Each structure stands twice: as C-alpha cells, then as structure tokens.
Ligand code: KG4
C-alpha cells in the first residue's frame with residue numbers, strides 16, 4: 070500500500086509518499102517563512118497563493134523521489150482541515166483532481182489526527198497513548214485510543230503555546246518565526262530574574278491558558294522599556310523566564326493528564342509530544358522529568374515529523390484507509406474540525422472547540 074499525502078493547512082506546502090511498512094519514500098516540505106516574514110506572521114491570502122503556486126511541482130518531486138508514478142498510489146490523502154481555509158481548499162481540490170484522474174480513492178485527513186498518529190511512523194508505538202499536541206494553532210492533551218478514537222483531556226482556553234512563543238518574540242523584537250528565536254535567546258538568559266505567572270498550574274483538570282502569561286510579558290517589556298532602552302541582556306532574561314514558565318505549565322498539565330490516563334489505561338505508560346513547540350529542548354527536558362515522575366516514558370517523533378509535514382498526513386490517511394475509511398469527492402474543507410466531536414471528556418471543563 071502506498072499513499073500520497075498533501076499538507077497545505079498553514080504555512081508549509083508539503084507532499085509525501087508513505088508505505089504501509091512505515092517507510093517514508095519521500096517527504097518534501099516547502100516552508101513559506103520568507104513569504105510571511107515581512108508581516109511578522111502568517112497571512113492567509115499569501116499562504117493560499119503560495120500553496121497554489123508550488124503544490125503541483127512538489128507533488129511531482131515527491132513522486133519522483135519515491136520512484137513511483139501516480140498510478141502506483143493506492144490512494145490520495147490531503148489535509149481536509151482544520152486550518153486556514155484558502156490553503157486547505159488548494160490541497161483538497163488538488164487531491165480530488167488527482168484521485169479522479171488516476172481513478173484512486175480520496176481521503177480527507179484531519180490535520181490534528183496527522184499529528185496524533187505521527188509517532189506511529191516509528192515502530193513500537195501501540196494504542197493507547199497519551200498525547201501532548203503543542204503547535205502554533207493547537208494545545209491539547211489527548212488520550213489516543215485508536216484510529217479515529219480520541220478523548221480530549223484538556224485544551225487551551227485561549228492561545229496555543231506556539232502562538233504565545235510567536236507573540237513574545239514579536240514583543241521582544243527577536244524575529245520570525247518566534248519559537249526558535251525565543252529558544253536561542255533564552256540560552257544566554259537568566260530564567261529567574263523576572264517572576265512571571267504560571268497560568269493554570271496546580272488547578273484541577275488539564276486545561277491550559279497562555280494569554281495571562283503573554284500579557285504579563287507585554288507589561289514587563291513596557292516597564293523595562295519605559296525605564297531604559299531594552300538591552301540584549303533584558304531580552305535574553307525575559308525569553309528565558311517566559312520559556313521556563315511555559316515548560317513548567319505544560320509539564321504540570323501533562324502530569325495531571327498522566328494520572329487521569331493511567332486510571333483509564335493502566336496497561337499503557339506512554340506520553341507522546343508532537344507539534345512544532347515539541348522542538349523546544351527546555352520543554353522536552355521538563356516533560357521527560359514529569360514523565361519519569363509519573364512512571365511514563367516520553368516519546369518525541371523526530372523534529373521534521375513534529376512540525377507540519379505531509380508524511381504524517383499520508384500516514385494518517387493510510388491508517389484510516391486500511392480500516393475502510395475514504396471520502397467522497399463532495400467532501401467540503403473544514404476550517405474547524407475537532408478530533409473528538411461529542412466525545413466524553415475526562416478531567417477539566419470549559420474548553421474552546
Ligand atoms: O506544528 P507547527 O509547525 O505548525 C502548526 O500546526 O501550528 O508549529 C509551529 C509553531 C510555531 O508557533 C513556532 O513558533 C513553534 O511551533 N516552534 C517552537 C520551536 N520551533 C517551532 N516553539 C518553541 N521552541 C521551538 N524551538
């Protein structure tokens with residue numbers, strides 16, 4: 070079984086071919102960072118146009134690198150949402166056209182399911198497992214119980230963690246994209262110089278909140294700049310303090326989730342972290358510590374599978390297809406698409422969909 074996967078839901082245009090034995094035959098990713106840099110963030114219209122301009126070529130490259138013609142694909146999968154709708158439409162329309170021309174099934178993949186199953190591209194990860202999904206658009210803790218079977222234990226009530234990293238980088242004028250810049254600056258900083266809040270830490274449930282922390286950084290930067298011009302030392306200390314606060318909160322929420330998950334699934338002790346923020350080394354260290362304290366092992370997919378890519382979309386498509394899943398050519402792209410519609414939630418309360 071060979072699946073061609075397409076990813077166009079945010080600012081990466083990507084195409085990949087994945088085989089049933091977990092081999093990634095090709096994995097082509099074009100980052101649009103340079104297109105969006107002048108604006109300091111992702112501009113949906115710019116993103117959609119860039120996907121349209123590059124996707125056909127990237128599909129050609131993905132098939133060529135895999136050494137396979139389109140006719141050898143078992144099915145064509147594309148991210149069907151959630152995401153920036155213009156981009157999702159480009160990917161879905163392209164995948165449908167290829168499916169129609171080649172007479173192959175079409176599979177619309179939930180982008181979050183792509184992240185949720187990405188760690189299974191490495192051998193040895195069976196269901197169920199606990200997943201911390203931390204990206205620019207999402208921050209959730211999920212019990213992954215099977216393909217299409219997800220229980221949300223907690224989610225952010227406001228910003229995603231990656232969004233907070235990006236905003237703090239903007240406040241400190243560290244450049245774009247924000248997450249890696251904050252991490253670089255934090256290396257030389259003192260995380261204890263400023264006391265920043267740890268929103269939700271110690272609260273019941275597994276929800277997150279980052280807007281208060283972001284606001285605290287905004288006020289701190291304003292106070293510092295009122296007194297003197299912000300020095301590089303100030304920037305490094307604020308970045309380090311912010312990063313430490315985020316890592317501490319994510320570890321605390323994950324610890325609670327491990328307790329709830331372990332009650333439901335005493336047979337599994339696996340915590341998986343995915344999404345772009347999972348690239349952060351301070352976060353990985355604090356999660357590894359929390360996992361160890363909870364008797365869990367932490368699994369983090371390789372970095373290129375943590376950030377947006379099409380291999381995870383092809384793989385999620387493959388997992389669904391071999392269980393009989395496929396979609397009609399009338400599938401409509403979905404700007405919002407929760408992984409667990411109507412599912413019973415374990416733990417906390419009050420979450421944005
Ligand atoms: O998963 P991803 O590539 O795209 C989304 O689905 O959102 O995640 C991108 C997010 C951005 O907010 C970026 O700033 C953040 O992940 N990020 C990081 C790091 N690398 C990327 N955040 C913290 N530390 C990093 N090293």
Ligand code: ZN
Nearest residue numbers: 184204376377
């Ligand atoms: Zn993503």
